[in-house]
Amino acid sequence: MGKVLDFVRDKELLPIAEKVFEGERLSFEDGVKLFRSSDIHTIGFLANLVCERKSGKFVYFNVNLHVTPTNICVGTCKFCAFRKKKGEDGAYQLTVEEILEKISSYKEKNPGITEVHIVGGLHPDWGLEEYLSIVEAVREAFPDIHIKAYTAEEIRYIADKSGLSVEEVLKRLIDAGLGSLPGGGGEIFAEDVRKRLCPDKITGDEYLEVHKTAHRLGLKSNATMLFGHVESYEDRVDHLLRLRKAQDETGGFQTFIPLAFHPLNTQVENAGYTTGFDEIKTVAVSRLILDNFLHVKAYWVMLGEKIAQLALQFGADDIDGTVVEEDITQAAGGRAGQYISKKRLIRLIKEAGKVPVERDTLYNVIKVYWEEE
């Protein structure tokens, strides 16, 4: 072991490297040390090791479509550049027919689509029926497409508006055709930062409670963290540890997705774009701390294609999907574009020395791309 550890430039990381080799769980202090270190090679080696223990050489992607039914939102999150008030210039709300039309026109070009990802604003006039009707209509028109819809924040909003419990709302949505929950709304759990960032949003505990309830009802979900705004490294590790604890309880999380903060048109002051170095490190440290998550995703829409590809050697085993029409990041100055072809995704993964695997939402394998296509 001594010789292996000679490789580590930042000697502070030695005890952490030993733990990782032995498969031991990392502590809060370990997480902070990793974030503070600039020895990206060591962190990357360790994260890649852990990633390959779980997923081998496989890197997953899917063919999906994002649909955002409305940008009208009663929320007040300061990091958001997407929401509009009702009647404000640029505000929109799609009808159910328009949503179906979007899906069918995408499906024509991408017959292999397996997932629709639906998240949107908290519309003041919408309640359980409206949110349900979207899921029902999509389920009926496209019985083979998995519906991943509504963040914990939306679920909680629907529950509050309808006077039902979160559990009851989830049951109704499941009956209507909901397949899983996306991870959005995690932001950062630390209470003081969350208060400054999004005082009216559900708390971290409430977010976790919605997910745990969903898991108990048999739904899988993803988890996220929004980083690079006003949080500290300690806040990031705290966030990861709370997710790890919830996952110990239910095992219902599939994938962790770190989301890089985008500063344009937001109310967060003095924040710039995250840097490539910070992004790679956050992916890697997440992989190391979240030992009970099977997947960590490099979401290319937020990271950019190049860093997302690099992240595949720094602990990520998923590069998300072909996407199309992602409006939320774009509103805050997203620079990665909104569409990436399947061919390009496969090339990115292969060049990273990994094996591309097309999956559905629940990580059922659709196709392994062993050979040149």
Place this chain on the structure above:
Amino acid sequence: MFDFRLVEDRDLIPIAEKVLEGERLSFEDGVKLFRGSDILTIGKLADIVNRRLNGNFVYFTVNRHINLTNICVGTCKFCAFRKRKGEEGAYQLTVDEVLEKVRNSGSIREVHIVSGLHPDWELDDYLEFIRAIREEFPDVKIQAFTAEEIDYFSRKESIPLEDVIREVAASGVDALPGGGAEIFSEEVRQRLCPEKLSSERYLLIHRIAHSYGIRSNASILYGHIESYEDRVDHLLRLRELQDETGGFMAFISFAYQPKNTQLGGSYTTGFDDLKMLAVSRLFLDNFRHVRAFWITLGEKLAQTSLHFGVDDLDGTVVEETITRSAGAESSSYMPKSRLVKLIKESGRIPVERDTLYNVVEVIDG
């Protein structure tokens, strides 16, 4: 220092041994490195070599690019910048306009000038710009004229290369940029830019400049139709010349940008970019500096490359039009404060330099 058990690609072990012993890499080693996808091993090795040469320092400069004209008689198929005379979008700056641009650039240390091959301009027309800048801004270093431009001046007026280079230096140029190298492999070059100066002539021009004490940079354009063998061949020829003259300062790799070009194709990927930089660092053992040009790489990848063999982030640039015509997506200005932040955050010490790598300021703490 390095443990071979962590090398995932076992083919790289003999290369790792050579690198650690400070032995020179062979053509075959270079090709193997490019073919491998074990970016962490390649990057770690390049990082070790870079730290031997440059410690924790990462260089940058506060500079301004000026492209005097986009009117060009050239025919390079990878170019989206050139216009024909009279074509829409064609421009040529006047001396006053150029001086005004420099005046508006704040406290820059360098003006970087490369331009089209204008059908009506002769050596003296180009040098007029240099003399004017030199006179008004005696302290600003001028890096100007690629080997292709030097060759054009020489051919157009039948002036020997030696005389052109002497005149260029006398007018106030401090160093030559690296542009125009593209890819040396004759067969690919023929398909890419059949009318451009030959590889031999590119190397000759730099050799002559070095013999007069004029330093220069070297470059490669990668990610189009070349093979890994072509890349290594390119690096090898540069390494040979550097053995002879020692006049190269930095090696710069330009990622091919496909938009609006005759050649078309796709953008390079982040992996390929990092591999290009890391392998260059490993292969060019007699070059002190390997530079990441953030305009073509993007800011994020350029920062990451500081752990993959790169010790120079180029400069603030301000107004770069050549790669942007071909679809480079970065904006063309990076404030000094952002460069400093990127370098510090990657755990390195930012050093502001001038064109000739004289240290202006070590930004420590």
